[in-house]
Amino acid sequence: MAAQFNFSKETPPDSMFSDIQTLNKFHDDQFSQLVEFVFLFLIEPTKSERLVNQLEEFASENGVGPGPLKNVFKSLLVIPNSALKKSLSPTHVQEDLVNLGLSEEKANTFIEQWKTNLALLSRSALGQTLMVNQLVDMEWKFGVTASSSELDKVGNTFLQLKMVINTGNGTKNTYMELSLPQFYSFLHEMEKARASLEYLS
Structure with missing residues (x-):
């Protein structure tokens, strides 16, 4: 098969x-x-x-x-x-x-x-998504790795991110899974992007 x-x-x-x-x-x-x-x-x-x-x-x-x-x-x-x-x-x-x-x-x-x-x-x-689509909503929830083939990953905190994007033909949900440091880096970049947009407007 x-x-x-x-x-x-x-x-x-x-x-x-x-x-x-x-x-x-x-x-x-x-x-x-x-x-x-x-x-x-x-x-x-x-x-x-x-x-x-x-x-x-x-x-x-x-x-x-x-x-x-x-x-x-x-x-x-x-x-x-x-x-x-x-x-x-x-x-x-x-x-x-x-x-x-x-x-x-x-x-x-x-x-x-x-x-x-x-x-x-x-x-x-x-x-690239936000260049052509509008971000309508964003939510996240935390989780903890319960089991993994890599021992050092057990107990690690991760974050599931859900973004609601307006594609012009309706809304679409986009999902991402990030580690805590990646999430903080992501938030920092979102803040920078927001500041840039405010400056440009």
Whole structure:
């Protein structure tokens, strides 16, 4: 039976499986560098010129064809980009990467960077959402991790955020799960955004 994917309703094309499995051939430091490029671009999507330069430099330094590298990178980028829109958990993202054929070790590397960048990624995604949609309401509730495969995570406080967005065709609920430090960082950024809007108006 074919694996179900969280980031996509449909089974991804064969080319995507092939691209993701190609990543297993990269050394750990090379893979980490590519993942870093993915998150830098997701955080600052307007910096496309910087991304092109980074990929060209990477291809030149590592003896990789720029064309195939671009395809592999685009396939890798689809997953976190879709995951942010669907507010997927790190576990779901990791599951999808492994089901696409990425090794457990490399999937772990990706998820560690995902967790590290989550507050910035969420802020960037929210910023893009709010550029075209109006925030109607926001509410949050706290929770405590009762069980986890990682012992040090048990007892950690997390926060579930619900935002009601006016899309122009009605309202839509968007959900996010953040750790406490990520939430405080998020609130700080929201305050800065509000101050900027007040200044501009």
